[in-house]
Amino acid sequence: MAYVxxxxxxxxxxxxxxxxxxxxxxxPSVPEISLAQIxxxxxxxxxxxxxxxxxxxxxxxxxxxxxxxxxxxxAAFLLRAYRTTLPRFAYATPVDTAAxxxxxxxxxxxxxxxxxxxxxxxxxxxxxxxxxxxAAEGHPPAPAATAPAEAATMPRVSDxxxxxxxxxxxxxxxxxxxxxxxxREPLAFPAGRxxxxxxxxxxxxxxxxxxxYSTQRGWGGTHPFVGEIRVGECAVxxxxxxxxxxxxxxxxxxxxxQMVNQFKGSKTKPPQFTRGYGxxxxxxxxxxxxxxLVDRAMRHDEFAEEPNAPAQNVEFVVYHSxxxxxxxxxxxxKLPHYVDFQSELxxxxxxxxxxxxxxxxxKEAAE
Amino acid sequence: MSIDLPGFADPVAQAQSTxxxxxxxxxxxxxxxxxxxxxxxxAPLAPATAAVLLTLVDHDTTLHIAPDCVxxxxxxxxxxxxxxASSPASAFALARTLPDLAxxxxxxxxxxxxxxxxxxxxxxxxxxxxxxxxxPGLKSPAAFRAEGLPPDFAARWAENHALFPxxxxxxxxxxxxxxxxxxxxxxxxx
Amino acid sequence: MPAPPPSPETAARxxxxxxxxxxxxxxxAARLAHAPALPESTLLRxxxxxxxxxxxxxxxxxxPFNLGEMSVTRCTVRNAQGFVGHAYVQGRDQHQARLxxxxxxxxxxxxxxxxxxxxxIAPLATAQQAAREEAAAxxxxxxxxxxxxxxxxxx
Numbered sequence: 001m002a003y004v005x006x007x008x009x010x011x012x013x014x015x016x017x018x019x020x021x022x023x024x025x026x027x028p029s030v031p032e033i034s035l036a037q038i039x040x041x042x043x044x045x046x047x048x049x050x051x052x053x054x055x056x057x058x059x060x061x062x063x064x065x066x067x068x069x070x071x072x073x074x075a076a077f078l079l080r081a082y083r084t085t086l087p088r089f090a091y092a093t094p095v096d097t098a099a100x101x102x103x104x105x106x107x108x109x110x111x112x113x114x115x116x117x118x119x120x121x122x123x124x125x126x127x128x129x130x131x132x133x134x135a136a137e138g139h140p141p142a143p144a145a146t147a148p149a150e151a152a153t154m155p156r157v158s159d160x161x162x163x164x165x166x167x168x169x170x171x172x173x174x175x176x177x178x179x180x181x182x183x184r185e186p187l188a189f190p191a192g193r194x195x196x197x198x199x200x201x202x203x204x205x206x207x208x209x210x211x212x213y214s215t216q217r218g219w220g221g222t223h224p225f226v227g228e229i230r231v232g233e234c235a236v237x238x239x240x241x242x243x244x245x246x247x248x249x250x251x252x253x254x255x256x257x258q259m260v261n262q263f264k265g266s267k268t269k270p271p272q273f274t275r276g277y278g279x280x281x282x283x284x285x286x287x288x289x290x291x292x293l294v295d296r297a298m299r300h301d302e303f304a305e306e307p308n309a310p311a312q313n314v315e316f317v318v319y320h321s322x323x324x325x326x327x328x329x330x331x332x333x334k335l336p337h338y339v340d341f342q343s344e345l346x347x348x349x350x351x352x353x354x355x356x357x358x359x360x361x362x363k364e365a366a367e
Numbered sequence: 368m369s370i371d372l373p374g375f376a377d378p379v380a381q382a383q384s385t386x387x388x389x390x391x392x393x394x395x396x397x398x399x400x401x402x403x404x405x406x407x408x409x410a411p412l413a414p415a416t417a418a419v420l421l422t423l424v425d426h427d428t429t430l431h432i433a434p435d436c437v438x439x440x441x442x443x444x445x446x447x448x449x450x451x452a453s454s455p456a457s458a459f460a461l462a463r464t465l466p467d468l469a470x471x472x473x474x475x476x477x478x479x480x481x482x483x484x485x486x487x488x489x490x491x492x493x494x495x496x497x498x499x500x501x502x503p504g505l506k507s508p509a510a511f512r513a514e515g516l517p518p519d520f521a522a523r524w525a526e527n528h529a530l531f532p533x534x535x536x537x538x539x540x541x542x543x544x545x546x547x548x549x550x551x552x553x554x555x556x557x
Numbered sequence: 558m559p560a561p562p563p564s565p566e567t568a569a570r571x572x573x574x575x576x577x578x579x580x581x582x583x584x585x586a587a588r589l590a591h592a593p594a595l596p597e598s599t600l601l602r603x604x605x606x607x608x609x610x611x612x613x614x615x616x617x618x619x620x621p622f623n624l625g626e627m628s629v630t631r632c633t634v635r636n637a638q639g640f641v642g643h644a645y646v647q648g649r650d651q652h653q654a655r656l657x658x659x660x661x662x663x664x665x666x667x668x669x670x671x672x673x674x675x676x677x678i679a680p681l682a683t684a685q686q687a688a689r690e691e692a693a694a695x696x697x698x699x700x701x702x703x704x705x706x707x708x709x710x711x712x
Contacts, residue, residue, distance in 0.1 A: 056611065056627040057648065083626060087607040088426050089448060089645070090629075094612040094621045101689060103696050111703060119699040146694035156617050171619030179612065179621045184427065193615055194622040201613070201624050233692075235575075236627060236647065238609055242370060242445045243643060245567050248575035249609070249629055250647025258617065279613040281625055371635055373601050445633075446602060 024069050038062035047253070047282020048072055052323060053079025054183075054202040056252050056281050073204075073323050080324050093237040093246060097256045097279070098156050100232040104283075107157050108226040109260060115154030120231060121283075157228035158258050158275065167260065167273040189315050196298055196318060197291075201280060203321030205287040211311045211321075212293030220297045220309030227258035227275065231283050255284045259292035266304040274303060372409050374421055374446035381405070385422040389538060392547035397500045397511035399493055402545045411463060412439045415540035416488045423484070424449050424459050431455040433462035436488075456483060463488045465517050468526065473533040482550070484536045489515030492541045502552040511546070511554075513539060524554040573664055573678045574657070578646045580681045582653035585660070592676030593669065595659050596637040604632035604644075604651035604658075632658040640665045 025032065039046055039062040049061040053076035060082060064075035104120025107113055119125075121144075161167045179194040182202075187195070200208060215222055233251040240247070257278035265271035276296025278288035297311040310316055320326065375381040388400040403418030412420075420443060424430045429452040432440050440451055443461075456472035460483050474482030495514030498521060501507075517523070527534045527550060534550030548554065563571065577585065589595065608626040615622060631645045632654035642662025644654045660677065663669045 051625070054625040055608075056625060059648065060628065083608060086628070087448070087605075088626070089607040089609055089631060090426065091610045091623075092612055092627075094614045095624070097613070097617050101692065103692060104699075117701040117703075118696050119701065120696055121699075144695045145698040146691070147698040147700070149690070149693035149697040158617055168616075169619075170614065170616035173614065173618060173620065175620045179623055181610070181623045183610075183623075183626075194620060197613070197615060197622040198624065201622075236609070236611060238645060240631075240643065240645060241450055242441075242633070245563055245571065247571055247578070247645060249578045249645045250627075251579065252611070252627060252647075256617065275616055277616050279624060370601060370633070371641065373599070378605060 024067070033066060035059060035062040035066060038065050042070075044283065045070065045072060045075075047284055048205060048287075049075040049079060051281040051284055051287065052076035052202060052204060053083070055079045055083045073327055077324050077327060090238045090240065092249075093239070095234040095236065095252075095254065097230065097234060097254065098159065099153050100230055100234050100254065100256070101251075102154055102230060102232045104231040105154055105228065106226070107228045110157060110160070113157060113160060115151070118154075154230075156230075156258065161227070161260075161273070165272070168263075168275060187318065191314055191318055193295075193299070196314060197277065197279070197295060199318045199321055200278070200291040200294060203291070204323035204326070205284070205290065207321050207323070208287055208290030208294055210290075211297075211317060212290035214309065215293050215297045215311045220300075220307075220312040222261040222276075222293070222296055224276070224293060224296070225260045226289070227260035229255065229257050229285055229288065231255045231285070253282050255280045255282065255288040257285070257288035257292040259289065259296055261296050263303055269303070274299070370442055370445040372407055372442060374406075375418075376405065378421075381418070382422045385418045388545060389419060389422065389547065392538070392545055393504075393536070393549050395504050396502065396548050396552045397505070397509050397546055399544050399546050401543055402540070404543050409439050409442045411436060411488070412442075413488050413540055414543045415545045416461070416486060419486050419538055419540060419545060420459070420461065421446055428459060429457035431457045431460045431483075433460070433464070433466060435463040436461050459484050459486060461486045461488075463515075465520065465523070468523060468535050471535050473527070473530050473535060476533065479532040479534075482533060482535055484538060486538045486540060488540045489513050490541060491515070492539060492544045492546050497557055499555045499557065500548065500552050501555075504549075505552075508555075511548075513541075513546075515541070521554045521556045524548070528553055570661070570665070572682075573674070574644070574661060576678050576682045576685065577644065577653075577657035577660055579685055580653070580657075582650050582656060584681060584684070585653065585656045585677065588677040588680055589656070593672050595663050596669075598634040598636040598642070598659050598662060600632070600655075601635055601641065602631070602633040604630055604654040606630045606649045606651070609645075630654040634658045634662055636662040636666075638662075638666050638668075 039058050042065065045065050046058050046061045049064055049072055050056050050058065053061065053064070061075065061079060064078040067078060068074035102118060104122060105115060105118045107117065158167065158170070162169060180192060182195060182198050214220065216224065232253070234254050235248045236250050236252055237246045237248055239245065259276040261274045261276065263272060263274040274296065276292040278291035278295065280288045280291060294311050294317060297309070298314050298317060300307045300312045307313060385402050388402045392398060392400050403414030406414040406417050408414060408417035420430065424447040426448040428449060430443065430447065430449050431452045431454060432443065444450060455466060455470050460466065460471055462485065465487060471483035471485060472481065474480065491514040493512055495512050498511045499508045500511050531550055536550050537548040539546045539548070607629060609629045610626050611624045612621045613624045614620065627647060628649050629645055629647055630649055630651055633641065633643050635641050636659065640662040642658040642660065644657035644661055646654050646657055660673060664673050
């Protein structure tokens, strides 16, 4: 690959940026959108930008959405670039999703589970009919109904199921090594589950959806059930060395998905249900489910399954899940490749000349 | 708790100017540069020593603090945001007497950049016994004076220099002055 | 590894720090307007914004993994009485971090603790608890109340 420095584009670029700014603003007679409006009214976009930008900051994500004209990948790119300017202060204690302040919690495997099925603010039961009432600027909707709450937190379904040993346990909560960190060490294969989960958590929602979907359609077939999806707020806790004790520094919204899969058993393991896990910033069920499906598919080696589908190929999935990297490599094709192309052009001309010469000599020989 | 003394008043500008001083010191070995003029670090740290550590050490790096500097541990932990490392073979090592360089991390041929940078606080720079430095960054051999280096410094440094491209890089600090001797430099007495 | 329970002093400090971390600068300032003035303080570190790497656990309770980062702002002050206050708050609001650090210092001062606890921390905590309860009550209203056909016949 070769790139050439090209001069003379500066003025054109400046003018392009000026037009971009004008285009971003749109018709100035239309009121400008505020970051608060984006944060409040385009919350799912903000959530997705935080998840794929791998930075939890709703205010900055709203700014990125505004700056990128709603282009979610461009906005995530802006967040990723911004985070590189900030020092890292600490690693947080792993979030305790069992202590989540629940807004939504459903299970497709247990109807009557402790805490119940809590639908929360969901699109699941809407009819997907465009609501023209929203097209007219109207009055705010009536406040949501309330009911006496029993408890704000609920046990995880995986913890309920664990009693009979019919489902695999969570694994070692205190492994000897610190979890790998993609932002600090380059990817190496075979990648452990810690690194895979980090890659999936910041991965592209569309990619994870497609990969998860492929496992359902027989490409790395598992038979998944939604053990549980929960959405709500979790406290973030760190232990600053100068204090020596843990402190809460805020709350984040998370979506967690526990996918339960059948497993026939192997030489070393009795038949039991296995699990795939998804945990994503914000309210993002589709992504959490895709993540859980792909996490389970990539665990084929733990269950002696034959890896023969794309979603089971760890290197394929982890290398291609990141839309910022994908964008960089695909979009770099727009950069000047004048020199490579010239050399390829030369090669093709030479091949043509040789082919024509060969054809001519064959023809002569035949005559 | 000795964190009561502040760090950089303007972290970005002061870290940048100290970084520039370290960069120039590394590029022109043995030359003297100002650092940490406005700092009031706790004993036994000199302002230049404190400035270098505040600039280079953070949560993502490791710092070993020699026994003769442990009085400043709480301050360094707090202002650098790093927990002290148990082994001197860490990214940075702080000392007031030259440690056995073999106990530090000289890096590997594959990753020589992983070697320890030793921040050594000495009594004075620009005065004291004279050494001659030569190597990259110096057009001709240059004189360098420091008080507080051991008498056999040149011989001990020769062993480190022989490891090149592996080896320890040395930042010397005294008062509000710093100088550097990277691993690529040859040191001779007198 | 369950940590030993904190001392009552530490538990109290953890509580007010968690309340301040969740309160906006405006909300803190509004409460401070009704409380005794905070003493003068000098900055020891910050306020400065940075990142905390958040972690989850595989399967919910298994081995930790790095989930992604969060913006956080920290500040440390020493007040005129010599108390050192720390703050780590979510987001990038340096004013909030400074107020939280000043309050952390002042709340450690027995001479000021009660007035600030009652005038600032308690009302902020009450408002935060009310918001949590409101969300829980809305969630409870969306809980499915299953009933069987048999129940329907007998009712």
